[in-house]
Amino acid sequence: MASSSGADQAMLLLRRQLKELTRHPVEGFSAGLVDDNNILEWAVTIIGPPDTYYEGGFFNAVMSFPTDYPQSPPTVRFTSEMWHPNVYTDGRVCISILHSAGDDPNGYEHASERWTPVHTIETILVSIISMLSSPNDESPANIDAAKEWREDRDAYKKRVARIVRKSQEC
Amino acid sequence: MTAEGEQQPDAADVANAAAEAVATEGDDRPSDADIIAHAASIRDEQAQRPLVGSREPLSSLMDDFVGAAPALVSKCEALAKSHSHVRRMRRDGNCFFRAFLFGLLERLIGRPEACAAAKKRFGDYGKKLVEAGYQEFVFEDALELLQECIDKCAGAPGPMDESSVVTLESALCDAVTSNHLVMLLRMVASCEVSRRAEFFEPFIQGAHDCDVESFRRRFVEPMDEESDHVVMSALSEAVCCAEVTVEYLSADQAAAEAIQFKAEDAAQLDESCRVHMTMVYRPGHFDLLYPQ
Numbered sequence: 064m065a066s067s068s069g070a071d072q073a074m075l076l077l078r079r080q081l082k083e084l085t086r087h088p089v090e091g092f093s094a095g096l097v098d099d100n101n102i103l104e105w106a107v108t109i110i111g112p113p114d115t116y117y118e119g120g121f122f123n124a125v126m127s128f129p130t131d132y133p134q135s136p137p138t139v140r141f142t143s144e145m146w147h148p149n150v151y152t153d154g155r156v157c158i159s160i161l162h163s164a165g166d167d168p169n170g171y172e173h174a175s176e177r178w179t180p181v182h183t184i185e186t187i188l189v190s191i192i193s194m195l196s197s198p199n200d201e202s203p204a205n206i207d208a209a210k211e212w213r214e215d216r217d218a219y220k221k222r223v224a225r226i227v228r229k230s231q232e233c
Numbered sequence: 234m235t236a237e238g239e240q241q242p243d244a245a246d247v248a249n250a251a252a253e254a255v256a257t258e259g260d261d262r263p264s265d266a267d268i269i270a271h272a273a274s275i276r277d278e279q280a281q282r283p284l285v286g287s288r289e290p291l292s293s294l295m296d297d298f299v300g301a302a303p304a305l306v307s308k309c310e311a312l313a314k315s316h317s318h319v320r321r322m323r324r325d326g327n328c329f330f331r332a333f334l335f336g337l338l339e340r341l342i343g344r345p346e347a348c349a350a351a352k353k354r355f356g357d358y359g360k361k362l363v364e365a366g367y368q369e370f371v372f373e374d375a376l377e378l379l380q381e382c383i384d385k386c387a388g389a390p391g392p393m394d395e396s397s398v399v400t401l402e403s404a405l406c407d408a409v410t411s412n413h414l415v416m417l418l419r420m421v422a423s424c425e426v427s428r429r430a431e432f433f434e435p436f437i438q439g440a441h442d443c444d445v446e447s448f449r450r451r452f453v454e455p456m457d458e459e460s461d462h463v464v465m466s467a468l469s470e471a472v473c474c475a476e477v478t479v480e481y482l483s484a485d486q487a488a489a490e491a492i493q494f495k496a497e498d499a500a501q502l503d504e505s506c507r508v509h510m511t512m513v514y515r516p517g518h519f520d521l522l523y524p525q
């Protein structure tokens with residue numbers, strides 16, 4: 064019956080989303096490919112949401128899709144400097160919808176939403192934008208950032224203001 | 234609907250494995266890393282098995298329980314009076330959906346009328362998915378793939394035609410095809426749960442202590458999540474032409490208990506369009522059964 068490989072299926076779906084996002088851009092982010100020859104690697108820019116510490120920032124990130132997307136989630140890594148409880152110091156975004164079932168070594172995410180194939184680039188980025196608006200300090204990826212968010216909000220604010228400025232420079 | 238055996242998934246194996254590890258190490262509880270490694274080894278072991286196995290004599294099912302669960306052996310013996318074969322699904326959490334998928338397509342082989350009805354039903358359901366807010370491009374490839382599979386079934390020379398069954402087996406052992414179709418059925422089931430939210434809500438709250446939306450996002454749409462009665466009745470309701478009988482093997486009941494999942498409007502469908510399949514369930518896992 065069907066003889067297409069997993070990668071083909073993933074690529075088809077991603078190409079369709081690229082076309083759709085080019086035609087109808089969504090407020091809050093822009094998305095394109097890192098390299099036009101590789102549909103599995105996306106370069107996105109997330110605009111710091113208004114009325115948050117991140118307002119005014121332009122944060123670049125790379126989304127890498129596995130060949131069995133959409134059955135498995137992509138990874139998202141900020142390449143712009145980021146300071147956030149749910150972003151590892153190497154830039155990797157740690158939110159529940161980017162984890163597949165059975166991929167939760169800490170058991171933190173039992174009660175929250177996980178990756179499902181109905182997620183699209185748009186819904187992932189919308190979730191990341193909402194993560195910027197409301198950090199979750201319960202299961203932090205960056206413990207120092209979570210601690211600062213909890214205990215020294217002024218210092219947190221200052222540090223984020225710095226990365227916002229930095230993101231505007233380049 | 235009963236809550237019996239729910240959520241003792243293939244993950245039950247993992248839990249048992251963890252318990253075993255405790256037993257062998259005396260008082261020392263295994264570390265999280267040990268448990269994760271063990272769970273991964275169980276997953277790896279399952280990954281060696283085909284997504285859909287070939288038909289085996291029912292006695293092979295009995296062999297699973299000999300020595301381990303005598304109560305289930307006698308229940309298997311009872312099943313053997315009316316059933317001859319079993320077809321195993323991989324224990325990856327998708328077994329119900331995969332068994333349903335295979336069971337449906339296998340029973341559509343060589344029945345053009347039933348194929349046309351099923352095709353129409355799924356086509357119509359695509360519209361319902363859009364109405365429910367699913368973006369078309371997330372499911373349309375999978376829907377097209379399913380329609381192609383149904384067309385292949387329609388073209389077979391007769392019901393259960395052997396070479397068509399073999400073709401279907403290899404199609405659904407291909408991870409891409411198989412998982413793509415499972416993904417579609419998960420969306421269909423999830424959408425149906427949402428369409429009948431009022432009906433399902435008390436069952437969901439009772440069994441999972443969460444609202445309908447979270448249930449769909451946590452248990453129905455993600456791959457590899459176990460299915461419970463809510464999912465089973467939602468899927469058979471949505472697909473309508475498929476009636477699923479589940480033979481429950483549990484250690485605490487006197488006889489195997491059969492439960493039927495059948496759409497309310499299935500009665501309006503002509504018998505020539507209906508599909509009947511039987512599954513065997515023991516805590517954590519579904520396989521397909523074949524009557525004598």
